[in-house]
Amino acid sequence: MELLWILVKILIVFGVVMLHVAYATYFERKVIGHMQVRMGPMRVGPHGLLQPIADGIKLFFKEDVIPTPADKQVFYAAPLICLISAVSSLAVIPFFEGFAIANINIGLLYIFALSSLASYGVVLSGWSSNSKYAFLGGLRSSAQVISYEIAMGLSLVGVMMMAGSLNLTDIVHAQMSSSFKIYLIPQFLGFFVFVVAMLAETNRTPFDLPEAETELVAGYFTEYSGMRFALFFLAEYIGMIIMSCIGVICFLGGWSGPFHVPGLPFFWFVIKVYLFIFFYYWVRATLPRYRYDQLMALGWKVLIPLALFNIVLTGTIKSISG
């Protein structure tokens, strides 16, 4: 019975998240379209509402081209590594009170571990394509993800200290009982570092160097086509959703809200995640791209010291206030 319930939960989460990914692409194209004085998709269905489905069908039936010099086995495996590590992260996210597929005590660490695994997929895809653009993209990505993972991990240490737990559900509970109700206010430094690192971690503008179109054509997935390309795409969008979820859980109070919405326990959680996703698109429509060395300098010289300072500050205040 227990097992069946877990399977049902997995199916629900997977289905809902996949639907969200599909419509996140639609949402992105609409939002950015209107920011760029155009309409976005309009043709498939009313206001282009069926566009993601059409895209999915198209990608599914496209020819799967594999370059002759590619290392076949690794080439096949790389997108799967990306996707699986992204999807598995969903397991520990509490979407509302008492609803998480696995409510484990090291939830935050688990997510870090899996997001590090995802960078293997990126590096391997760049390496196995045997293409120079893909190779450069893979190298950039590995350097970027490793540097920003440190900043991101450190930015969340303050939250862990305040909550006294790595369990995501406990972190939300701790916020609810704290004086500000959300950690955004006491942990604003940590939040700032987290948001910047989040953009870099998911390879989004202005840190989209691994897939910088005008430099590296498409970066690490230059040689991928059809469904394999779509797997990378899925992984990227699921990554965005997961990062947004962590941001909501750790800084914005998870599923708690100013008032209770009857029948929709996940209402506030979803709204906050949408805000994060909108922020991703807004940034993409506004900023140009960083340069490789500037990106590294920002990560190591600004974000990591800031995050360390935040830890010291949090520790000091916590020890003074007891």
Add this chain to the structure above:
Amino acid sequence: MSSGFKQIVGDGLRFKPLPVDKHGIHLAARTCASDARDALRKARSEGLFMETVTAVDHLEDGKLELFYLLGNYERPERTLLSILLDRSNPKIPSISDIFPGVTWHERETGEFFGIDFENSLDSRRLLLPDDLEGYPLRKDFKPRKLPPVGRSKPFKYEQASDEKSGFVLNLGPQHPATHGVLRVILHMDGEYVLEADPILGYGHRMQEKIAENMTYTQMLPYTARMDYLSALHYNHAWVMAVERLCGFEVPERAEYIRVITSELNRISSHLLWYGAFLLDLGGFTPFLHGFADRERILDLLEMVTGSRLTYCYYRFGGVANDVDDEFLKKTLEFVAHLRSRLPSYHDLVTGNVIFEKRTQGVGVIDRDTAACYGITGPCLRGSGVGFDIRKAFPYSIYADLDFDIPVGENGDCYSRYLVRMQEIEESLKIIEQAIENIPEGKIRSKVPKTIKAPEGIAAVSVESSRGNLCVILVSKGDKKPYRAKFRVPSFSNLSIFPKLARKELIADTLAILGSFDLVIPEIDR
């Protein structure tokens, strides 16, 4: 005249002053191959810049006439140095060590005329395919029969040689950042570019040979196809060169219409560049904002010219159609509209920290290097040199108009960006003034149906969106030009790229490439 020339290129050299017929050349002299180097070295130390190197084949005399066309950033003065070479064995010492930027011009002239530039830094072919036999711009060139359709030999994937470094990146000819069919071979060390080697000629159509086989009128539509983003400037240069040579008058109203449409064309080109440059830097939104406003210019130009991109609107002695009041009214409305939009362009880009970090101090060109490579246009003005053909050799009615030449300070990508943005505002000012003062009257003077230009040479420049566009027209009194040379700004501007790209990050080299505002068909011709 010879004293003036000596002043520029030095005493003690043997010169024969040539008659100057006021068609855009102020000083002209003939010298011999052995003295050319000394003369040009002197010219270099005087700060002159090399506009172009080209040649004319005088088949009957058995001579090739080599031209060095020198310009001056400070003074409105153009110097032509002519050298007669023996047609059977044309040889001249290369001056690529004096003017490094001349290497490309020498390569082009060498492959087209079979002139051997001795001790050149680089003597590979530039625009022509390696398997072409003969020299296409010689008058006795017989094109070989085209091979049968289909590939003559099976295509073999060739790995670029990794001799110079362990990593060679082949950028283009199809790449999102090269804006056309430009190919650059980058020798890299990680993310750093050790050496960049542009490969040109993918879009080469031999336009200059086409011109020799066309009447002056027939050639007019071809000019618009060279630089599709400032087609009217090409129209203008060609029409003006023929008018100067034949002595045609242009009615005043036509000149005003030419200026209005030319400046609209300039703005549309700059708006496209604004978007494309930011796209190169990873910003997507400016591109579409620029495009939306450019669309209104295309609508306006469509009203008068009938086409939206490759205009063929100017005629010898005037323009094709008159403009009506509605066009003038709508143009004024557009001027007001774009003025109100420009602040938001700046809000989106100019103050952005990432944009400043990406462009400031990147790709710095100083005045002296610019002169070496013959840089013109906004790329030059970004380096603080206020050289603009509209002021230096005022053509049309530019002398009567009140406008400034924006110059930058640092010569980096950021300065070039600011210069272009300010140029949009200046162009708006010009359009406003021209519309205010446009006189009534004829739009075309009477010109003969068949144009036979009298014997002579004309070198006529206009300021295209990218810089000094010069048409050098040699006529022998025929219906067709004897030789037509297009000195295109992007060609010289791109020739500095290998120098700027050295030891830079790949992202910076693409920012530099973007800041040049290249149009590849113009370079390839």
